[in-house]
Amino acid sequence: MSDEKADVSASSAPDVQAPPAPAKRIPEATVLRLPVYQRILAELVRAGARTVSSEQLAELARLNAAKVRKDLSLLGSFGTRGSGYDPGFLISQIDRALGVDENWSVAIVGIGNLGRALTNSAAFASRGCQVTSLFDIDPAVVGEEIRGMKVRHMDEIATLGAEDRPDIGVITTPGWSAQGVADLLVRAGVTSLLNFAPRVLDVPPSVHLRYVDLSIELQVLGFYRARQEEDGRAGSHGGERGPLMRAVGLSARSDLD
Amino acid sequence: MSDEKADVSASSAPDVQAPPAPAKRIPEATVLRLPVYQRILAELVRAGARTVSSEQLAELARLNAAKVRKDLSLLGSFGTRGSGYDPGFLISQIDRALGVDENWSVAIVGIGNLGRALTNSAAFASRGCQVTSLFDIDPAVVGEEIRGMKVRHMDEIATLGAEDRPDIGVITTPGWSAQGVADLLVRAGVTSLLNFAPRVLDVPPSVHLRYVDLSIELQVLGFYRARQEEDGRAGSHGGERGPLMRAVGLSARSDLD
DNA sequence: TCATGTGAAAACGTTCACAGCA
DNA sequence: TGCTGTGAACGTTTTCACATGA
Numbered sequence: 004m005s006d007e008k009a010d011v012s013a014s015s016a017p018d019v020q021a022p023p024a025p026a027k028r029i030p031e032a033t034v035l036r037l038p039v040y041q042r043i044l045a046e047l048v049r050a051g052a053r054t055v056s057s058e059q060l061a062e063l064a065r066l067n068a069a070k071v072r073k074d075l076s077l078l079g080s081f082g083t084r085g086s087g088y089d090p091g092f093l094i095s096q097i098d099r100a101l102g103v104d105e106n107w108s109v110a111i112v113g114i115g116n117l118g119r120a121l122t123n124s125a126a127f128a129s130r131g132c133q134v135t136s137l138f139d140i141d142p143a144v145v146g147e148e149i150r151g152m153k154v155r156h157m158d159e160i161a162t163l164g165a166e167d168r169p170d171i172g173v174i175t176t177p178g179w180s181a182q183g184v185a186d187l188l189v190r191a192g193v194t195s196l197l198n199f200a201p202r203v204l205d206v207p208p209s210v211h212l213r214y215v216d217l218s219i220e221l222q223v224l225g226f227y228r229a230r231q232e233e234d235g236r237a238g239s240h241g242g243e244r245g246p247l248m249r250a251v252g253l254s255a256r257s258d259l260d
Numbered sequence: 261m262s263d264e265k266a267d268v269s270a271s272s273a274p275d276v277q278a279p280p281a282p283a284k285r286i287p288e289a290t291v292l293r294l295p296v297y298q299r300i301l302a303e304l305v306r307a308g309a310r311t312v313s314s315e316q317l318a319e320l321a322r323l324n325a326a327k328v329r330k331d332l333s334l335l336g337s338f339g340t341r342g343s344g345y346d347p348g349f350l351i352s353q354i355d356r357a358l359g360v361d362e363n364w365s366v367a368i369v370g371i372g373n374l375g376r377a378l379t380n381s382a383a384f385a386s387r388g389c390q391v392t393s394l395f396d397i398d399p400a401v402v403g404e405e406i407r408g409m410k411v412r413h414m415d416e417i418a419t420l421g422a423e424d425r426p427d428i429g430v431i432t433t434p435g436w437s438a439q440g441v442a443d444l445l446v447r448a449g450v451t452s453l454l455n456f457a458p459r460v461l462d463v464p465p466s467v468h469l470r471y472v473d474l475s476i477e478l479q480v481l482g483f484y485r486a487r488q489e490e491d492g493r494a495g496s497h498g499g500e501r502g503p504l505m506r507a508v509g510l511s512a513r514s515d516l517d
Numbered sequence: 518t519c520a521t522g523t524g525a526a527a528a529c530g531t532t533c534a535c536a537g538c539a
Numbered sequence: 540t541g542c543t544g545t546g547a548a549c550g551t552t553t554t555c556a557c558a559t560g561a
Binding site for chain 1: 291292295296299300303320321322358359360362364366372373374376377378380381387388389427428430451452454458459460462465468469470471472473474475476477478479480481482483484485486487488
């Protein structure tokens with residue numbers, strides 16, 4: 004296995020695009036957890052933590068330490084035996100692994116409550132993605148300016164040139180128009196879709212498609228709740244107090260956002 | 261999630277874990293797919309389909325037929341050899357398996373764009389869950405009436421009696437207040453939380469906690485996009501035309517929502 | 518001494534392939 | 540014939556346990 008801990012020096016150097024070699028193929032299960040670590044690490048950094056152990060990370064992420072170590076070791080050997088990991092450095096490595104340097108452009112179609120929430124979401128506006136265009140069909144909304152972007156009419160999607168074409172299309176319309184929007188986006192050449200509308204979309208297999216289904220999350224949560232009650236092992240998990248957020252040194256005053 | 265059957269062995273008699281025998285224990289991976297089937301089935305019913313095969317379901321869900329059959333067989337033997345499954349009946353069986361009959365009450369805390377989107381979401385208002393209360397801290401919002409519910413001040417969470425206590429708390433506040441809200445809910449006895457705020461929450465292990473992280477979805481989508489490009493096998497997936505939505509008999513006119 | 522990193526083992530999930538039934 | 544339901548093979552993920560290094 005390749006040891007590319009070499010380029011540790013100054014992380015912010017105007018270094019070349021050099022992706023030293025992805026080391027290993029990162030398994031899907033790990034990919035899904037990386038952003039979780041990232042978020043936790045960001046909070047630790049904000050709280051001033053200098054190091055973090057796999058066990059601490061595990062507790063915050065509600066996983067176990069071995070899994071955390073395996074996941075992180077796939078990115079390279081970035082820990083220090085005996086003390087742990089440097090949160091800031093880890094973030095940069097995860098960013099690299101996730102390809103955050105790519106900076107995808109994102110179009111949001113459907114500027115209702117959800118579309119607005121996403122547009123304004125700080126999280127959505129960073130970390131490798133940037134919302135670059137907004138579309139709607141309602142004349143009352145088209146033309147409105149949100150965060151410096153004018154909402155355009157959906158018909159304009161068809162006229163997007165290769166230049167303006169977003170990398171990722173986010174669908175936040177009502178269900179009844181989601182398929183039409185998807186067709187528009189696909190025809191315009193968009194190859195990645197994130198669908199929030201409560202509809203199953205029919206797009207070519209070559210298009211990457213993910214669903215975020217708000218009601219599914221609720222249902223799944225309800226299911227586990229029910230299972231837990233059935234099992235009779237309610238609260239059997241152990242401790243009464245929350246994880247070691249505080250132990251790590253996170254005070255309650257992370258009021259900056 | 262782990263199995264703590266181990267710690268039972270010693271103390272008491274042969275473990276009388278005797279469950280009401282709901283067929284089999286449904287694995288987590290399947291639980292996550294069940295709501296997906298449900299949504300597809302609902303659309304098939306709306307389109308008037310009388311039967312559906314595992315292969316059709318698989319294509320719509322972007323899975324493979326064997327997996328669909330395994331999943332469904334865990335609920336019982338509800339298919340008809342030679343023809344397939346009855347969509348309407350399957351829905352009712354999945355509902356049962358997911359415990360949709362429980363009808364959980366849901367409180368939404370944070371009535372911004374996202375909170376409003378969820379409150380108004382048809383999906384959120386059905387399928388075993390009902391939004392029963394809304395909370396915010398902004399005087400401009402407290403008192404407002406949405407879908408027949410008055411938005412109450414967050415302080416009132418502390419005064420909820422066992423009667424009014426929601427089964428599930430949904431956090432849609434800005435990140436900086438999410439932890440405080442979680443503390444409030446937990447102290448009020450809420451044991452299931454769905455967190456949309458971009459914050460890692462520190463709650464006791466006995467509380468069931470799920471995150472819906474809108475930015476994670478984007479990041480993961482971006483990652484796969486990048487990997488696909490790297491692999492050079494772009495579009496290698498196969499067909500050019502979308503799944504058999506139409507073949508099944510779904511016309512484009514499901515304009516009812 | 519402490520916590521990482523990693524082979525090896527166990528658990529889990531997916532896919533295959535076909536028996537069984539309509 | 541056609542499609543479900545399922546044991547058995549296979550691949551992936553998790554967990555264990557410990558050698559390794561700060």
